[in-house]
Amino acid sequence: MDIKPEEMIKIHNPIPKKSWMDTPPDLSEGKFCYPAKAKTMEYLGIPNARDWSPADEDWKLPENWQQIIHEGFKDRLDKYRSLKVFMDICVRCGACADKCHFFIGSGDPKNMPFLRAELLRSIYRNDFTALGKLLGKIGGARKITPTVIKEWFSYFYQCTECRRCSVFCPYGIDTAEVTMMGRELLSLLGININWISDPVANCSKTGNHLGIQPQNFKEIVEFFCEDIEEISGIKINPSFNRKGAEILFVTPSGDAFADPGTYTFMGYLMLFEHIGLDYTLSTYASEGGNFGLFTSSDQMKKLNAKMYHEAERLGVKYILGGECGHMWRVVNQYMGTMNGPANFLEVPKNPITGTVFENSASTKMVHIAEFTADLIKHNKLKLDPSRNDHLNVTWHDSCNPARAMGILDEPRYVLKSVCNNFHEMPVNTIREQTFCCGSGAGLNTEEIMEQRLRGGLPRANAVKYVHEKYGVNSLACMCAIDRAALPPLMDYWVPGVDVTGLHELVGNALVMDGEKERTLNLRLEDLPGAEGDSDER
Amino acid sequence: MNVNIVLSLVAVVVLGALAFLGGSAPALQGVFGILIPYIAFVMFLGGFIWRIMKWAKSPVPFRIPTTCGQQKSLSWIKHDKIENPTTGIGVVIRMALEILTFRSLFRNTKAKIIGDRISYELELWLWLFALVFHYSFLAVLVRHMRFFLEPVPVCITFLEAVDGFFQIGLPIVLMSGVLLFAAVAFLFLRRIATPTLRYASLAADYFPLFLIMTIAGTGMYMRYFLRVDVVAVKELTMGLATLHPSIPANIDPFLFVHLFLVCVLFVYFPFSKLMHAGGIFFSPTRNMANNSRIKRHINPWNPDLPFVTYEKYENAFREKMIEAGIPVEKES
Numbered sequence: 001m002d003i004k005p006e007e008m009i010k011i012h013n014p015i016p017k018k019s020w021m022d023t024p025p026d027l028s029e030g031k032f033c034y035p036a037k038a039k040t041m042e043y044l045g046i047p048n049a050r051d052w053s054p055a056d057e058d059w060k061l062p063e064n065w066q067q068i069i070h071e072g073f074k075d076r077l078d079k080y081r082s083l084k085v086f087m088d089i090c091v092r093c094g095a096c097a098d099k100c101h102f103f104i105g106s107g108d109p110k111n112m113p114f115l116r117a118e119l120l121r122s123i124y125r126n127d128f129t130a131l132g133k134l135l136g137k138i139g140g141a142r143k144i145t146p147t148v149i150k151e152w153f154s155y156f157y158q159c160t161e162c163r164r165c166s167v168f169c170p171y172g173i174d175t176a177e178v179t180m181m182g183r184e185l186l187s188l189l190g191i192n193i194n195w196i197s198d199p200v201a202n203c204s205k206t207g208n209h210l211g212i213q214p215q216n217f218k219e220i221v222e223f224f225c226e227d228i229e230e231i232s233g234i235k236i237n238p239s240f241n242r243k244g245a246e247i248l249f250v251t252p253s254g255d256a257f258a259d260p261g262t263y264t265f266m267g268y269l270m271l272f273e274h275i276g277l278d279y280t281l282s283t284y285a286s287e288g289g290n291f292g293l294f295t296s297s298d299q300m301k302k303l304n305a306k307m308y309h310e311a312e313r314l315g316v317k318y319i320l321g322g323e324c325g326h327m328w329r330v331v332n333q334y335m336g337t338m339n340g341p342a343n344f345l346e347v348p349k350n351p352i353t354g355t356v357f358e359n360s361a362s363t364k365m366v367h368i369a370e371f372t373a374d375l376i377k378h379n380k381l382k383l384d385p386s387r388n389d390h391l392n393v394t395w396h397d398s399c400n401p402a403r404a405m406g407i408l409d410e411p412r413y414v415l416k417s418v419c420n421n422f423h424e425m426p427v428n429t430i431r432e433q434t435f436c437c438g439s440g441a442g443l444n445t446e447e448i449m450e451q452r453l454r455g456g457l458p459r460a461n462a463v464k465y466v467h468e469k470y471g472v473n474s475l476a477c478m479c480a481i482d483r484a485a486l487p488p489l490m491d492y493w494v495p496g497v498d499v500t501g502l503h504e505l506v507g508n509a510l511v512m513d514g515e516k517e518r519t520l521n522l523r524l525e526d527l528p529g530a531e532g533d534s535d536e537r
Numbered sequence: 538m539n540v541n542i543v544l545s546l547v548a549v550v551v552l553g554a555l556a557f558l559g560g561s562a563p564a565l566q567g568v569f570g571i572l573i574p575y576i577a578f579v580m581f582l583g584g585f586i587w588r589i590m591k592w593a594k595s596p597v598p599f600r601i602p603t604t605c606g607q608q609k610s611l612s613w614i615k616h617d618k619i620e621n622p623t624t625g626i627g628v629v630i631r632m633a634l635e636i637l638t639f640r641s642l643f644r645n646t647k648a649k650i651i652g653d654r655i656s657y658e659l660e661l662w663l664w665l666f667a668l669v670f671h672y673s674f675l676a677v678l679v680r681h682m683r684f685f686l687e688p689v690p691v692c693i694t695f696l697e698a699v700d701g702f703f704q705i706g707l708p709i710v711l712m713s714g715v716l717l718f719a720a721v722a723f724l725f726l727r728r729i730a731t732p733t734l735r736y737a738s739l740a741a742d743y744f745p746l747f748l749i750m751t752i753a754g755t756g757m758y759m760r761y762f763l764r765v766d767v768v769a770v771k772e773l774t775m776g777l778a779t780l781h782p783s784i785p786a787n788i789d790p791f792l793f794v795h796l797f798l799v800c801v802l803f804v805y806f807p808f809s810k811l812m813h814a815g816g817i818f819f820s821p822t823r824n825m826a827n828n829s830r831i832k833r834h835i836n837p838w839n840p841d842l843p844f845v846t847y848e849k850y851e852n853a854f855r856e857k858m859i860e861a862g863i864p865v866e867k868e869s
């Protein structure tokens with residue numbers, strides 16, 4: 001990044017003289033996500049696929065694009081009460097304005113959630129309200145033009161659908177919902193971004209976003225098992241696509257693919273081995289994440305369908321889900337509705353403790369943090385938190401688990417059981433008020449790095465606070481996108497803070513039956529108090 | 538000067554002047570004193586119901602509450618039953634807090650960047666003045682019922698007594714009117730003093746503020762300076778209420794201004810952002826329980842969509858799976 005942090009934090013973005021309706025978006029290189037490739041879009045059956053660039057003057061919109069938008073809009077107003085109500089009732093009080101990390105980090109007024117929503121609302125007024133038709137611009141209405149489409153593209157891809165604005169709005173207006181609708185409308189014109197459509201296509205082809213084929217998925221997991229053997233002396237043989245297992249375990253493929261998610265995956269494997277869980281992994285349903293959520297409800301449904309489909313085929317009793325943010329929004333708020341009822345599954349019960357997870361009685365999918373917290377509470381795990389003593393940890397609540405589910409205290413309980421040094425970030429930046437990593441909802445892509453760093457500023461700044469005040473050096477989270485997005489964010493804003501998954505810390509602290517004296521942590525680094533450390537003393 | 542502000546102000550002034558002229562011309566008093574109030578009343582009621590029906594017609598396909606506290610989970614983890622409700626009662630309490638105390642606005646903070654640090658200070662002025670505005674508006678509205686009811690119910694007399702409690706002298710100064718004016722003035726000043734807010738504000742944001750400010754202003758002017766003939770006014774309003782309308786003599790033109798602007802407000806209400814009053818009850822992020830994992834929520838238009846089934850997947854990867862020792866359904 002050319003801009004230094006000291007410079008970037010000086011946010012100066014003078015308010016344009018002209019009305020926001022007449023201010024075109026900045027679509028220079030670095031300010032936009034690369035568009036989806038024509039062949040990916042064709043594969044996904046999205047209409048009007050073509051190769052184009054947001055930097056082009058002419059976006060090659062289909063001939064009847066105005067009509068497509070108008071009808072698509074109408075269709076969604078008829079299908080979603082949320083959209084209709086949110087279009088009508090915003091009073092523009094501005095309470096949501098400085099709650100958005102993108103507005104805080106960029107100062108661009110169009111990143112204020114309610115102005116982001118106005119981009120759509122102005123067209124709504126023009127097309128669907130009498131007062132808007134009558135009064136035109138003075139009534140807050142405007143006609144749709146190609147520039148409006150460009151503006152939508154720019155700003156609906158500067159929203160991570162994090163729902164923080166919704167927490168503060170007196171009517172609960174959720175700009176994430178508006179963004180989702182805006183993105184769906186753009187999709188109707190064949191406008192999509194590569195970072196989202198590629199994973200969606202991969203996921204339907206190979207079962208996961210990263211396009212890992214079955215044999216490679218197995219190899220990767222076996223490779224983890226080799227590392228685990230080196231660390232603990234215990235040989236694990238996880239099963240794949242095994243019929244008759246009690247539990248199907250599904251986690252985001254990011255955990256299989258990139259550090260530090262991989263260490264979290266190792267943590268899961270060690271935990272399951274230790275408690276003797278009868279589970280299986282699936283190479284077909286090898287993705288918990290769901291980039292469909294960031295495109296359209298249809299794509300979301302199609303990708304999500306695989307989990308139940310596979311659970312039924314394998315005859316498991318229920319599904320256990322790994323650490324992921326948006327995956328859990330889908331599981332909690334959409335899965336049962338879209339692809340249920342899952343009557344072929346049973347109400348989840350922890351086979352070790354006997355706890356019945358009543359809170360997932362219908363969806364029949366349990367969050368790993370709920371599962372592990374239950375194990376620890378029942379004293380089923382032998383833990384040595386001192387193995388994490390070199391870490392001074394803080395906890396990042398991911399947006400979706402916090403604001404679309406409310407899983408806040410389970411991970412904290414687990415965390416405090418597996419490490420001795422824990423400090424919360426300031427209250428306005430955690431739990432339901434948590435700040436986004438700045439890269440959610442499909443924006444975790446290289447070409448918009450500056451935007452991501454700006455969006456991640458509020459989160460990073462809170463980490464910096466505890467880093468300086470308490471010496472925090474480890475940022476724990478339970479989200480695969482976070483594990484990919486937070487490391488560069490920390491390197492930029494708070495060097496010296498590492499990112500870790502919850503179950504990586506569990507794996508480290510877990511004293512497994514028959515394990516050898518551990519000298520290495522899951523990253524194959526020396527444990528505190530082990531050889532490497534004693535050299536220094 | 539901002540066009541949205543100027544035009545809203547001009548609109549209110551023109552409407553007021555129109556009513557003043559009409560109210561001064563005996564031939565038009567019937568229009569402003571009888572016809573328009575009836576039309577306004579009908580349009581308000583009709584418009585309100587129409588809007589609500591329009592919202593109700595669209596389904597709620599997904600259960601999307603914004604959760605603001607700990608979910609219901611393991612028995613020993615303290616569930617936040619209000620901010621993350623799983624039952625109807627929890628939702629009712631959550632909604633009641635929103636509507637009666639503006640709960641979410643009470644969270645409001647102001648983000649400030651000072652040097653290399655971002656701070657979030659509690660910022661409750663908006664919450665306070667919004668609350669003052671709505672409650673004083675309600676009090677004024679209820680107090681006005683004395684013009685339409687005979688005998689005047691005790692509760693209204695009581696409200697008046699409370700409203701005038703802190704004041705001595707004649708006529709007693711009623712706090713709600715003053716507070717209403719002050720709160721609206723604050724809301725206006727806040728809007729123009731915050732550059733980002735001013736930038737994003739529309740005429741539709743200024744117009745109701747000017748309108749209500751003028752209604753309250755003319756009301757107070759009549760009460761404290763003009764000392765209008767309240768008996769005559771009550772004759773007019775009782776005529777309207779009992780459907781035997783007539784225009785008594787001795788009605789001040791200012792009353793027509795006041796009344797007409799109230800009518801404008803009533804007509805404007807259902808077609809504008811003021812409908813947030815009804816809309817909040819329909820907001821899915823607040824009025825739904827977070828129980829979709831416990832009980833399946835039904836989407837009436839849930840589409841049937843083809844997806845890549847396991848069979849298709851195995852067909853694509855069978856050889857590789859067999860080679861890797863992954864079980865398959867069909868060996869070849």
Ligand code: HEM
Pocket residue numbers: 674677678681684711713714715717749752753754755756757759760761765767770774792795796799802
């Ligand atoms: C939502 C609608 C209304 C609002 C916001 C409103 C507001 C006010 C306010 C703020 C006052 C100031 C004095 C006080 O505190 O009593 C007032 C006085 C007055 N209003 Fe209204 N008003 C409304 C509707 C009406 C209606 C429908 C009438 C019927 C004709 C009316 C007739 C009067 C009169 C006659 C006064 C002077 C009362 C007195 O001298 O005691 N108002 N109004």
Ligand code: SF4
Pocket residue numbers: 089090091092093094095096097113114168169170171172173
């Ligand atoms: S807080 Fe809600 S009502 Fe206020 S401006 Fe934002 S979206 Fe609109």
Ligand code: SF4
Pocket residue numbers: 099100101102111112113116158159160161162163164165166175176179
């Ligand atoms: S959902 Fe998040 S990113 Fe989007 S407008 Fe709201 S606060 Fe900003």
